[in-house]
Amino acid sequence: MSRSWIASLAVGSLLGFGINWAVAGADEPPNPLAGQAAAPDPAETETDAPPNFEQLAKWIRERKYEEAMARLESAIEKDPQNHALGMMYSYLIAGVSRDRSDEAFALIRDWATRGLENPSPKTSELMGIATAVDALVSRDTALTSEAKLALLAQLQAKLAGDDPRLESSRQTILSRKISILLDADHKDEALAELETMIAAAREERGGALPSFVRAVQAFQSLGGSSFPERVAELTDEAEVMTAEAVAKDQITLVEFQAYYMLRMNRVSALVRTDPEAAEPMLQELEAALEWAPLKLKQSSEAMLSSYTRTLRSLRARLESAKKINALLGTEAPEIDAEHFVASEPVTMEALRGKVVLIDFWAVWCGPCIATFPHLIEWQEKYADKGLVILGATQFYGYRWDDEAGRALRDEKGQVSPATELAMLEKFRESHSLRHGFFVTPEGSSYSNAYGVTGIPHVVLIDQQGKIQMVRIGSGDANARDLEGKIEELLGG
Numbered sequence: 001m002s003r004s005w006i007a008s009l010a011v012g013s014l015l016g017f018g019i020n021w022a023v024a025g026a027d028e029p030p031n032p033l034a035g036q037a038a039a040p041d042p043a044e045t046e047t048d049a050p051p052n053f054e055q056l057a058k059w060i061r062e063r064k065y066e067e068a069m070a071r072l073e074s075a076i077e078k079d080p081q082n083h084a085l086g087m088m089y090s091y092l093i094a095g096v097s098r099d100r101s102d103e104a105f106a107l108i109r110d111w112a113t114r115g116l117e118n119p120s121p122k123t124s125e126l127m128g129i130a131t132a133v134d135a136l137v138s139r140d141t142a143l144t145s146e147a148k149l150a151l152l153a154q155l156q157a158k159l160a161g162d163d164p165r166l167e168s169s170r171q172t173i174l175s176r177k178i179s180i181l182l183d184a185d186h187k188d189e190a191l192a193e194l195e196t197m198i199a200a201a202r203e204e205r206g207g208a209l210p211s212f213v214r215a216v217q218a219f220q221s222l223g224g225s226s227f228p229e230r231v232a233e234l235t236d237e238a239e240v241m242t243a244e245a246v247a248k249d250q251i252t253l254v255e256f257q258a259y260y261m262l263r264m265n266r267v268s269a270l271v272r273t274d275p276e277a278a279e280p281m282l283q284e285l286e287a288a289l290e291w292a293p294l295k296l297k298q299s300s301e302a303m304l305s306s307y308t309r310t311l312r313s314l315r316a317r318l319e320s321a322k323k324i325n326a327l328l329g330t331e332a333p334e335i336d337a338e339h340f341v342a343s344e345p346v347t348m349e350a351l352r353g354k355v356v357l358i359d360f361w362a363v364w365c366g367p368c369i370a371t372f373p374h375l376i377e378w379q380e381k382y383a384d385k386g387l388v389i390l391g392a393t394q395f396y397g398y399r400w401d402d403e404a405g406r407a408l409r410d411e412k413g414q415v416s417p418a419t420e421l422a423m424l425e426k427f428r429e430s431h432s433l434r435h436g437f438f439v440t441p442e443g444s445s446y447s448n449a450y451g452v453t454g455i456p457h458v459v460l461i462d463q464q465g466k467i468q469m470v471r472i473g474s475g476d477a478n479a480r481d482l483e484g485k486i487e488e489l490l491g492g
Contacts, residue, residue: 050075056088060095065107068092072128080122083165089128097135105139112136116154123165130155130169134176145184152177171218178222187226194223198234209245213238213258217265225477238262246288251295253303260285260307267314272472273481275321282318285311317453324451324470332356332461335390335438336446339417341424343390343436353463355382355489357389357482360447360457363398363407363427367474368456372431374479378486379434385490386463389435392446393424400426458482462489 051059051071059068072092076085093111096104115121115129133155137148152173159170174193181190201208201215216238224231242259245251263285270278289308293299334348348356359375361368379389397415398407400423407427415423424437440446450459450470460469460482469485471478 050079050082050085051088053088053091056092056095060092060098063099063104065092065096065099065104069107069111073125076122076124080124082124086124086127086165089124090131093128093131093135097131097139108132108135108139112151116151116158121158123163126158126166127169130159130166130173134172137176137180145180145186148180149177152180175218175222182223182226190223191227191230194219194227209241210254210258213242213262217262220265235262235266246295249295250297253296253298253300256288256292256296257303260288264307264310264314271314271317272321272324275318275325278318278321282311282314286315320451320453327451327467327470330467332459332465332467333446333449336440336444337438338441339421339439341421341437341439342428343438346388346390348461348465351388351461352465354386354388355463355486356461357387357486358392358450358459358461359389360392360450360452360455360459362393362396362455363423364396364409365455369431370474371456371458371479372433374483376432376434378483382486382490383434387486387490391433391435391437392440393437394440394444395420395442399423405430460485460489 051068056068056072059065069092072085072089076082076089079085093108096107112129112132112135115125115132118125118129121129133151137143137151140148143151155173156170156177159166159173174197178190178193181187181193198212198215198219201211216234219227219234220231239262242255242262245255246259263281267278267281267285270281285307289304289311292304332348335346337345340346357375357378359368359371361371375389378387383389395415395417397410397413397420399410399415399419400406401408407423421439424439428437447457450457450467454472456472456474458471458478459467462468468489469482471482
């Protein structure tokens, strides 16, 4: 395994594009060069000139995928050591993977296959090939776990070596491999890979602290639910190491970053689920930003300002979580609905004797959509046992586009309530949802009564109309918590 963890940070952000903008619900991939002067129309540029990110973004919007790939491959052939072209390659493939059409998926499969069959791909090509293979194994439901692992093994062989430009690709593929092993219940193999990652970080440059902390955080993210005791051991070790590092009279930026990031991630994970445990950790970080300027060997006002903004956001989330915790055991407020979709009008009184799940969501919210498979499953499993699921949303000025097969925002703001209600019906059908929605009136305080500051925000209410659980955000951990509480309230 290569030892160049820190050098890969800039490249690493690109390889997450396919996940990050999909979760955020954006209409196109983020542009690394946003804010620069607009690029000329690709049709007006020389056909043999290398493309840039602005041109790629335009091609992605226009679905000119093959034209974009041809231009990139030509540019890479002429300038094989151009690292920016490799990032563009990844950017393009991530953009195509956002397109859920069969045609786009066929291109991803073709590019991944061609890349793996290439006996001597260039470094810049390998970055794109890695993105294509990762997209293929994450999207192709027909592939078995063994087939996915075989593809990743082929790719890992091509990525082998110490070229720092490929380090993010190696780490991304290693993470995918571990996830597949865990999903296939090959825990021993997954743990071996995770431990190898930790061992490599310990060896890097005599045990560089930032590398070890990054490895521990990767272990937390990938193996936290499968190996909680080992994660706790490593986290405690990393916290002791970082505390010792920043106890010195003078510290480096990377030491402070390792100290801060380790604790910030832990606070962020606890803010919603255990605000009382998060409070002292957040106070420690707030105090650290007071003494950091006095101890840092290098000045970094921009970094400290960024950290300050993050902690302010965490503080706001923590105070919100405290308010939500105070709601537990209290009576749920009455439903405030202007319209119902695929549901008869209901009141909390009429729902007594039922377990009620209220899902605050929006059509533009990627994480909300990511929770739909769980909602569909729970509707099928528990509706006959007394569970009622209701989606709570509001009008956002969206209409349904039959040609695109999705909801689109009307830039002129001229969507009537009837049009938006029809869009919600179509949206519900397109996602095979079986529960109904209600739309709150403009200016309603209903979401505020539940402490909603971000969506998805899910509330579970028991048969007596009392609030029993609140979870914010998508993810398997929240889904497990909610399903466990549903089963408990329904009596197993």
